[in-house]
Amino acid sequence: MRPNINVKNRVAVVGAGLTLFRRRLMETPQELSWIAARQALDQAGLDFNDIDCVVSGSAPDAFDGVHMKGEYYVEGVANGKPHVRVFVGGGTGVFVPVAAWWHVASGLCRKVLVLAEEKMSSASRPHPQAVFKHIWDPLVEKPLNPNLIWIFAMEMHRYMYRCGVRKEDIALVSVKNKRNALDHPSAQAAAKITVDDVLNSEMLVYPVNRLDVSPVSDGAGAMVMVSEEWANRLTDNPIWVEGVGFNLDSTNWTNRDLGYPVYLKRAAEMAYRLAGIENPMKEIDVAEPYDPFDYKELHHMEGLGLCPPCKAAEVTKEGLTQRDGDLPTSPSGGLLGVGNPIAAAGIMKAIEIFWQLRGEAGARQVKKDVVTGLAQAWGDLMQVGTVVVMRR
Amino acid sequence: MTDFKVTPLSEDSFRNAIRESTSPRAVYDMAPGEAYTKFFEGLREGKILGTKCPSCGLVHVPPKVYCQYCYLPLTQWVEVKDEGFVETAVVVYIAAERERLEKPEVVGVIRLEGSGDRYRYPGLMHRICTEPEEVKSSRIMGAKVKARWATERKGSINDIECFEVVSWK
């Protein structure tokens, strides 16, 4: 495979910003958005007036309790400029840079502000999870009174059964990511824990315990993506967005094998084709696979082709996915450690790859020299994969 | 590095802050559509109905008027046996609003028989009447199950009370 020769315009990331992730922040969605945007612009050396387009993302409107909330949280950031909000459930955070990519690669926009915001704490009663009450097929599924964690637990169990993976193997991901997050200044759920802590934490839905899951969070993240001309003007150290991919499987998740994420394989293939990557196992130096649950990191590594199907637990156990390993995954600390303000958590992963490739990840910097990195998110009814591949 | 200027609130400081509360009123009356209308009529009669794709042969349960894989309209209705195999199962201790259940329940996905391949199959999420231990040991995976029908049925997914184990793998 060669890079897509039809794509003429290169796109670069030149700045990023991220707020603290916390269970409850005082700021409004608008303020969170503005702060993250301001930080990203600062790093890029730009001002709001320099931006010609805004692309944003946020998960369900029900969290903020605002209908058409994209128009709401973007006040102070868009202000009469071209703005669009894109949405692919939990996959949104990584999809925002995907959509921003075509804003620039099409030649229509030159300097794009890429924003993701989530304020889950506003949906306070009885619990933000109640927002997920309405994600179901209203007639076939909702009458069973399901909680979102039910179906992820079903996917986890299917994966365990299909691949012969045990809960204690999976818990290693939570241990690793929460520990990595100790070095992340935004982190909400960083901790030094053991596999036993995970196994002994509150049982929510077998096989999912409390510490297998990322927390509920508020937060926002932003990036600045620009054309090649502007990248060269603004920085000596641009990070190129070389591949983007997205794919959505059928709504009917009860009609397909949950053991392997085919949709993610397809999304990754799209991104690899654009980036000219033939062997992801060799060519991806650092990855941020989406980890709202610990098993998802393993599931996603397999879907992304970073290891053979059913081998991710083994690779993790051998320590290859640690920061000093051959294939560092979630060096940021992931959603499990940094927190999970849904769309903002996705962009946090893309931002981590940006910082890693720039060599700006501080204490989180992985040991090996990194040229190519990947961030990925997932969502909806276990059906969407979104991928960005970046190069130094 | 950037300066993080947001303000975390503890639950206490949040309770004492000036706040604005709002409870959205969102009420809908949704058309079930052609496919679900027939499906629910079938459930009322104690039958699981699906639509069969003339091209790939997949029987769609829950039914649709189109095959999403072949993009063909589906008009052939077939009755599917109310038996299948447990594709996956979990023990739930919490329900929709994260409230803890008094007694844990087993729910899962039932792969119904008669069509499909390794990746695609007709299937339903439903309760499985079995013990949590059978899930934790993974013994339930692949078990053959059969629908236990409610005596009073009104055209709802709850016309099936649960799926009961007929035989273990």
Add this chain to the structure above:
Amino acid sequence: MDPIRVGIVSYGFSGFSPSVPSKSFREMVFEAASKAYAKVGLNPRTDVDAFVSCKEDFWEGISITDEFAPDQLGGALKPVFTVTGDGLLGIINAYMMIKTGAFDVIAVEAHGKPSEVMSYGDIERMAQDPIYLRPLAFPSYHTVKALEARAFMKYSNLTREDLGIYVSQSKRNGLLSNRAPHASSLTVDSYLSERELVGPLSHSDLAPRSDAALVFVLASEGRARELTDSPTWITGVGWATDYHTPSYRELGRDIATKNASEMAFRQAGLGDPGKQLAFVEADERYSFMALMEVSSMGLVKDLRQPLRSGDLSRDGSLPVNRRGGALSEGLPLEAHGLARLASACDLLDGTGAVVSNMGNTSAVLVVRP
């Protein structure tokens, strides 16, 4: 200069009825998509590279509603995503995607089933700022729009009689459409006899609602020419989001539409769009919005003259909504912009502008044969 041109090769629709109780939204989209694909002999499973769906959670009554996008479009296990906003924003994204060179054929869908939304006014209110505006609990969710209407009429020196001219003309235009259940030969006099509901707006200023789904297929120039003899070329696109807080907005003018149209006209190379455009398809969820858009796009200097002289009527020099707009068709929520685009494609006989304005975001397309 730009090597990749983008054309609309086909569209299909379902509904345009006050309510479609027999079909779910998915079945309506399947009907619209099947028609769009059949017209140009496309198999979405093999011939369409990506799919865009336009919808909002609270209109659908489903949280994370994009879960329900792929199957009815033929997009399962293919690149599919959702834009929260009007269908024209979906078209604009598809346009950009094709311009990158990475995509050849893209389908765009928008639908609305307002007949299923039982608490319509409450949902509209939920779009207001929850801290500053919603607690004021205005008696009608039209209140903010009415304020805008009043400011606009003052800015443009328009009377209710002027609104009446527009409403009467547009509802009559709708009589020629096969998608307009609310069209009528309403006279200016009977319009003026209506009681104001939320001053200055009366019953006929507010678009009724309808259930509808539309699917468009866009293609790169090479593919477009293979698929049809008569593509509709998109020569410019623009979009913009204005402030959310009404008191920050310039209420007499629609700044979002102004900015969006400047962007679109610049790309299309229209130096004097008021003279160069053959028609306008404008957003008519409120009568005054169509006029405000014509004025905010800078197409006329003083609205009164062209409105009163009939220049904006369907035989005039700058006809607006030649087959009626939302006042006649009903408002199918996010699908309204695609309904305007469908009208433009039907009658295309020159360069036209297509506008939608949902929430604070405006989208403008320039199209030509």
